[in-house]
Amino acid sequence: MSKRRLDDVDEQILKFLSRDARISNRKIAAELGITEGTVRSRIKRMQDEKLIRITAVTNIEKLKNPCLAFIWVDVDYSSDVDQIAAQLSEIPAMGFVAKMLGRFDILAITLVQDTEQLTDFLHSNISTIKGIRRTETSLGVNFVKHDYRVSRIVG
Template sequence: MQKKQLDELDLKILDGLAHDARTSNRKIAAELGITEGTVRSRIKRMEAEGLVRITAMTNIARLRNPILAYIWVEVERSAQCDELAKQLAAVPEIGFVGKMLGRFDLLAITLVQNHAELAAFLHRRISGLPGVLRTECSLGVNFVKHDYRMSRIVGPELDNGSE
């Protein structure tokens, strides 16, 4: 299967949408010197091919006392890594899951309001998952840069309580 690629024009269109996905196709077209139809069709193609998804995101800088929690997970056996990553990705409060090289096998990122909430979350949602050998947390306390093009982080106050 051939890997889908974004060309230079696709990247310029995405850059126009990066800071505000509500930017009109007409405005992007004018800035790039192309037609509105070209922008529209390119965006439609990228969405259809699964290269991009346009969505609303929480602005973590506007949340009340947000704490970005990096949850490092060591897996019992390497054969469990993929399944455990899928299970973590299915947890609504987790905005990022990645397989890692180094001391830990997985990294999950979530947003919490305080240490007690993080401890409860770890015990309730992470530690009991089959294959979790141990976890270690790092807390982000000062946001220097959060590029919304990188990921979507959903805060716990947006959770509808379903588990």
């Protein structure tokens, strides 16, 4: 199955949706000079093909004491990276999991309120996974910039 590429109209629709996912199809159509039906069908196709997902995103800047916990994971055997990353991604509180190149094998990110919650999270979720050699954790506590659109499809 080949990956479908987004054309210019798809990209323009996504620019509107990335700024405000509640914008009406009629307004997008008027701005782009196309029909409302075209906008509706393209959004539906992109959703059906899992190219986009329209969802609410928590504004991290409005949370009381947000701390992003960056959990760097080193595994025992490189052959276990896929399986351990999959286990980490199954943890509901985990917002991001990626296989990495460099010093660590996996980066996992979650949101915590304080170091006590982080400690509980690490002991109850991370330390129970077999094959993890060690972890190193960093906390993001002052957010200079948080652009939720960073996860937008870029083509």
